[in-house]
Amino acid sequence: MIPVSTLAGKHVAVVGLGGSGLPTAHALQAAGAAVVGWDDGEGARGKAQAAGIAIENLERADWSGFAALVLAPGVPLTHPAPHWSVLRAREAGVAITGDVDLFFQERAAHCPQAPVLAITGTNGKSTTTALAAHAMQAMGVDTAMGGNIGVPVLELPMPQPHRHYVIECSSYQIDLSAHLAPTVGVHLNLSEDHLARHGTMENYSAIKKRLVAAADHAVVGVDDLLSARMADELARDGHSVSRISAAHTVHDGVYAVGSSIWLARDGAQDELFDVGGVASLKGEHNAQNVCAVVAALLKLGMDPTELGDAIRSFPGLAHRMEPVTTYRRISFVNDSKATNADAAARALGSYDRIYWIAGGQAKSDGIDSLNGFFAQIVKTYLVGDAQDRFAATLEGNVPYVRAETVERAVAMAADDALTDGLESACVLLSPACASWDQFTSFEARGDAFKRAVHTFVEEHRAR
Structure with a gap:
């Protein structure tokens, strides 16, 4: 840990007590800062309180005594609108910073x-x-x-x-x-x-x-x-x-x-x-x-x-074009970290004869920019909130099916790849979307894909 000595003895507000916010609160405390935390999520507040962080509804607090507001990266600073804590800090002339x-x-x-x-x-x-x-x-x-x-x-x-x-x-x-x-x-x-x-x-x-x-x-x-x-x-x-x-x-x-x-x-x-x-x-x-x-x-x-x-000698990064397994000429690849179209393009351009699992919480760019890779895609399996939007782009260009969930998409894509009997093929999760409609993170989505792949292979081998 790196104790935050630059705020030692100061009264500090920490807003957002998740993956980086809670460790930041502990680093402030370790150097002697008086930390008061808040998170809009009840679960995060409870976890932080159990970990020794004082919780206060800062929306109703007196901000004149705070030396700094430490904002978690996921809390809006400017767009689509500043979080209420940002407005309160600015009104009181409190410095806003991050980890x-x-x-x-x-x-x-x-x-x-x-x-x-x-x-x-x-x-x-x-x-x-x-x-x-x-x-x-x-x-x-x-x-x-x-x-x-x-x-x-x-x-x-x-x-x-x-x-x-x-x-x-x-x-x-x-x-x-x-x-x-x-x-x-x-x-x-x-x-x-x-x-x-x-x-x-x-x-x-x-x-x-x-x-x-x-x-x-x-x-x-x-x-x-x-x-x-x-x-x-x-x-x-x-x-x-x-x-x-x-x-x-x-x-x-x-x-x-x-x-x-x-x-x-x-x-x-x-x-x-x-x-x-x-x-x-x-x-x-x-x-x-x-x-x-x-x-x-x-x-x-x-x-x-x-x-x-x-x-x-680099072994690779989990969830980024991560090979999961190969079964009967079919490669299963976890590219859950591809949360926008440009990232997905990098995976689509790296494989041939792709059974593509795509979708989630769409970003503003959609998948229109990926049409140069459509010839490599045998079929697409759509999941999550973006299904209708992506289907409109794929219509008449790439065969697709609404699979709804990652688990169903894996089973459908793997069955189709085996039935088609191609010399080689790739079942690729590269969603071109954020994960937050169905998962807490892209890591959780990638883990669900890997579990589904291993389940399919084990069940298929047992037949």
Whole structure:
């Protein structure tokens, strides 16, 4: 744990007591802050109270004595409307912050030389974060990984000069952070997502840009127009920038030619290594992730001769193009983390003869942009709230059925794949949707898919 000494002895409100909010409250208490918590959910309040957090209805509280409001990332700061706690804090002149912001304040106060690699982007940030941490650990570097992936950032070990932090940062977390100062900041890509929270693509892009603009060195993907523009703006403003691409060469940075990774530096173009044949790094999107890790780790002083072996040993990330099993020429792949169309495109482009499970709580972009992959889809199995919307897009283009649930979709898709008798096929969960209509998280959805796959295979073998 990283006790939040910068608020020691202060009266602090914490709103949102879920996955990161509760650890944040404990980190504040550990340094002597007087913490009062609130969550709009009764269950979260009860859990926090049982864990020793004082609960008070802050909507009716006197805010004049609070030094800070620590807001959980999932609580709206601006859109679609500020949460009532945000309005109360602003009325009282109370600073609003978040867990990532507190992490950077603690690092600045106690060990500013501790290297921090902070990673954001619409898609690929979890894989890139996990890959960077894995590669550093494989090279013997003391590495702590957390943030929007796995361990909440304030539950990581205390900053030390030799300890490297790899932090995944969501746009929600960046929006709550006024003290960002990573050693290397990575921005991978931008596509339409989270607009209900940020309002416009321009605002969403500006929030992402804050992370790399605050870094000593910026690594920026240039395979989409908004991100390429971001890299140009940063360079124009005097920032140190490495560009990365999985689609074309760059003059100063890292790029991929197929599965081969190249370094462009000082006018030279050098092939570093190849990730061909590494199942966990399949696809163009993973080539971009590898390029980001290489560019970032070189800036952190890692030995380029060790990078290839360290990266190639990456086992993959759960719920992101995760192989579950293969049964009678059918591969079952869990890509539950694909919560928007752009993320789903990365999986659809990596497999042939797909029995596609899609749907959930639709985001604003829908699946119209995926029509270039329809020829690879044998049939689609729709689940969740988005069934009618997705059916309208698929009508006349791809055979589909309303399966309602993930469990039914797995059984139907697997039966169809076996009956069709194709030489090889893939039953792919890549929903292009959020999970919140039927599940508490994309992890819970992916786990349900994996259970359903194992149940189907076991029952089929027993016949």
